[in-house]
Amino acid sequence: MPIDRIVIVGGGVAAWLSALALTLKVTGMIIVIDTEGIDDSLGIPLAIEPTLPSLADLHALIEIDEDNLVVQTGSSFGLGRALSNWGPSEAVAFHPYGEIGANLGPVAFQHLIARIRADGGTANLANYSVAALCAQSGRFAPYRGNARSVLSTMSHGLHLQIDRYRHFIKNAALQNGASVVVGIPEEIHVDAKNQISSIRLSSGQIVMGDFFLDCSGPARLVSGKMAGFSFEDWSEWLPNNEVKQSVTPSTAPPPLYAHVEAHDQGWQRFVSCQDHVEELFFTRRAQMYDAGAYTFTNGRIRTPWTGNCLAIGGAAAVIEPIASTQLHLAASAISRLLDLFPHRRDSSVEAIEYNRRTIEQLENARDYAILHFANQHQSKHRFPGRLANRLSAYQASGRVALYDEETFETWDWIALFETLGIAPRRYDVVADGISRGAIAEHVERVRSVMLTAVSTLPTQQSYLHTRRDDLA
Numbered sequence: 001m002p003i004d005r006i007v008i009v010g011g012g013v014a015a016w017l018s019a020l021a022l023t024l025k026v027t028g029m030i031i032v033i034d035t036e037g038i039d040d041s042l043g044i045p046l047a048i049e050p051t052l053p054s055l056a057d058l059h060a061l062i063e064i065d066e067d068n069l070v071v072q073t074g075s076s077f078g079l080g081r082a083l084s085n086w087g088p089s090e091a092v093a094f095h096p097y098g099e100i101g102a103n104l105g106p107v108a109f110q111h112l113i114a115r116i117r118a119d120g121g122t123a124n125l126a127n128y129s130v131a132a133l134c135a136q137s138g139r140f141a142p143y144r145g146n147a148r149s150v151l152s153t154m155s156h157g158l159h160l161q162i163d164r165y166r167h168f169i170k171n172a173a174l175q176n177g178a179s180v181v182v183g184i185p186e187e188i189h190v191d192a193k194n195q196i197s198s199i200r201l202s203s204g205q206i207v208m209g210d211f212f213l214d215c216s217g218p219a220r221l222v223s224g225k226m227a228g229f230s231f232e233d234w235s236e237w238l239p240n241n242e243v244k245q246s247v248t249p250s251t252a253p254p255p256l257y258a259h260v261e262a263h264d265q266g267w268q269r270f271v272s273c274q275d276h277v278e279e280l281f282f283t284r285r286a287q288m289y290d291a292g293a294y295t296f297t298n299g300r301i302r303t304p305w306t307g308n309c310l311a312i313g314g315a316a317a318v319i320e321p322i323a324s325t326q327l328h329l330a331a332s333a334i335s336r337l338l339d340l341f342p343h344r345r346d347s348s349v350e351a352i353e354y355n356r357r358t359i360e361q362l363e364n365a366r367d368y369a370i371l372h373f374a375n376q377h378q379s380k381h382r383f384p385g386r387l388a389n390r391l392s393a394y395q396a397s398g399r400v401a402l403y404d405e406e407t408f409e410t411w412d413w414i415a416l417f418e419t420l421g422i423a424p425r426r427y428d429v430v431a432d433g434i435s436r437g438a439i440a441e442h443v444e445r446v447r448s449v450m451l452t453a454v455s456t457l458p459t460q461q462s463y464l465h466t467r468r469d470d471l472a
Contacts (some may be wrong), residue, residue, distance in 0.1 A: 001345045003210040007199065007442035008032045009185060009222050010215030012041025013049075013162060014216035014313030014330045016170040018213050020062070021334050024175035026341055030178040033185065033199065033207060040165060040217035040327040044296055047247045048271045048278040049162045049263075050078050050258045050324040052407070053097050053155035053166050058331040061209070061338075061372050066158065067142070067154060067467045073164035074274045076254040077140055077460060078157040079131040081324070085262040086372060086419050093419040094257070096131035098155035100411050104442045107431045110398060110414055112425035112439050119436055125418060128443065130154040130450050135256040139457040150453045157324070159254065159273045181207060188225040194307035195345055210308065210345055217314035226306045231299055237370045237384065238298035240266055242285035245294070250277045253461045260322060267322060269374075274464070282320055296320075304358050305351040310337065317362045322372050325365045325407060332361060332407075368408050374420050391422070398424035 008015050022030050038045050059066055066411030070076060080096040087093070095462065101109030112316045113123045126132035130155045134140050144256040174180065183201035191198050198208045199222070200451055204286035214222040223229065235241065239366055254272035261268045285295060298316035304310060313330040334355060340350040367387035374383075374391075383391065400410045417423075431439070458466070 001210065003342060003345065005209045006030050006211045006213065007207055007209035008213040008215055009035065009199070010041050010213075010217065010315075011035045011037070011182075011314075011328070012039035012168070012217065012313075013166050014041035014217070014315075015063075015213070016166060016173050017058075017330065018215055018312055018334050019178040020169050020176065021058070021338060023178050023433050024062050025338050028210075030173075031209065032173070032178055032180045033201070033206060034180050034182045035216055035221065035398060036108040036182060037182055039162065040219075040294070041215050041313045041315075042330055043245060043295060043318040044215065044321060044326065045245075045280065046162055046280070046321065046326075047245065047329050047384060048273050049160045049165070050081070050271050050321075051157040051160060051309065052324055052328045053157050054321075054328050054407075055157065055331050056289065058335055061335070062172075063080045064169075067435075068471055069165070069168060070158060071464065071471055073168055074161045074276075075165065076272075076273045076464070077142075077256060078159050078258065079135040079140065079154070079256045081258045081260055083260050083262075083419050086260075087375065087421040089421065093415070094126040094129075094132045094135065095412070095415040095419070096126060096129040096135070096154075097157060098129065098131045098411075099153040100125050100415075101128040101443070102446050104125070104434060104439065105286045107428055107434065110393035111428040112434075112443060114398060114424065115431040115434075116443070118427065121440075123443070125415065128446050128450065131156070133450055133454045134457065137454060138253065138256065138459050138461075139454055140256055140460040141457050141463045144164065150449050151457075159258070159271055160327070161273045161276065166456055171378045185221045188222055190226065190307070194227045195262060196307065196309055212309045213340070214217045214309060214311040214315040215313055218318055220301070220315050222305075223301060223309055223311040223315055224305065226309055227345065228306065231297075232302055234298040234300070234366060236367070238283045238373075239284050241297055242283055242293045242295050243320075244281045244292060247281040248277050248279075249275060251275070253459070256460060259322065262372075262376075269322075277363070282322075298369075300359070300362050300366075303355055304333075305354045307339065308345050308347065310351075312322075312337075316358065317366075319362075319366055321368050322369050323365070323408070325369070328407060329362065329365060333358060357405050360403070361407060364403060364405060365407045368412070368416070371416055374422070394420065394424055396425060398427055423424075 084092045186202045187200040189198045258271040269280045304316045312333045
């Protein structure tokens with residue numbers, strides 16, 4: 001049976017982003033059952049969602065101009081995050097988006113820095129990152145020029161004002177032909193082959209469909225009703241299960257980064273957009289319930305795509321957003337669905353491949369989150385196998401082991417290892433074949449070129465002002 005009617009359950013960002021992508025890329029009727037209420041469709045409800053640079057790929061695919069988006073939603077740009085109290089040093093570490101430094105011949109930049117340190121020198125990786133230098137100075141404009149320019153080594157994300165973002169993509173989806181029904185699923189009609197035929201709402205209305213997306217967040221209003229449903233709890237490694245939120249108005253220029261600070265009982269994050277600042281505090285909930293907090297469990301469902309039901313966003317997995325992965329994982333799932341979209345209800349081949357790739361990505365992202373707590377928790381629990389292998393490989397030789405479906409690349413892992421005080425025991429021996437003077441000259445030249453390039457950029461505020469005038 002062909003897929004003519006796609007039903008999406010949920011009223012949050014995950015649902016409307018899915019709807020917009022499907023209206024543009026797939027034939028058939030797109031129906032959103034808007035469950036309204038709190039938007040935890042990405043996993044944990046946030047007022048400001050810092051995004052990774054990869055979101056730009058999905059935005060380009062669904063024809064969203066990010067400059068226009070930022071101006072219309074009161075959002076801003078992000079170039080990375082500052083981390084404090086995570087390692088042995090009290091200094092604030094900066095994790096930039098994009099590349100760091102430049103290789104010298106066959107020797108990777110991190111091994112040059114390791115050689116400098118071995119010779120008794122000091123070096124901060126962030127001093128050799130365009131994104132970090134821009135964040136420090138408040139200067140920014142998206143670079144769309146020559147790939148040979150040092151500015152092309154900078155990547156950027158967004159600090160999205162999430163309510164306005166949801167309205168933005170909802171309006172776009174409706175304009176592109178999606179339809180909406182408001183209600184709460186009360187009964188899921190599933191046949192003997194684990195195929196959903198329809199959903200009955202609390203109002204009594206029945207919504208028929210051929211393929212169903214569960215974007216209802218951790219409630220899992222549809223996927224949780226499928227035969228064989230089970231949840232893999234990651235609390236052993238990620239025990240935080242409560243978040244408190246505070247949002248205040250602000251007229252100050254928003255920083256180009258989020259600030260993430262470790263505490264004895266959890267961690268805290270500050271992030272800004274054009275007119276608000278959000279403060280989050282994540283902790284492990286005590287016995288007493290706090291009515292002012294949102295509770296959650298880190299983990300994933302074992303099978304994201306079952307029968308003709310696919311879970312996206314928080315319905316598929318929850319990973320506390322210490323590394324800003326929520327929207328990235330939902331966007332990746334949507335892109336993967338478009339790649340593997342089935343033509344018929346019987347889609348077991350596509351489902352197997354989708355699940356393989358999705359689970360691998362979720363576990364890689366989970367491991368990156370777990371690594372943040374290495375200094376607090378490594379004596380209590382063993383790391384998952386793949387993360388233990390990454391750690392051993394880096395400690396042995398400074399090599400970063402990467403796998404399929406990675407969210408974070410080499411420099412992301414190196415920056416986090418550095419912050420945690422995890423250093424390799426040796427560096428690339430080829431670096432010993434380069435003189436100290438040549439290495440020093442190279443790294444200083446890299447920094448000088450970067451500083452000169454950054455000085456040509458406007459401040460973020462000036463750039464936003466110019467874009468507002470252009471779009472007026």
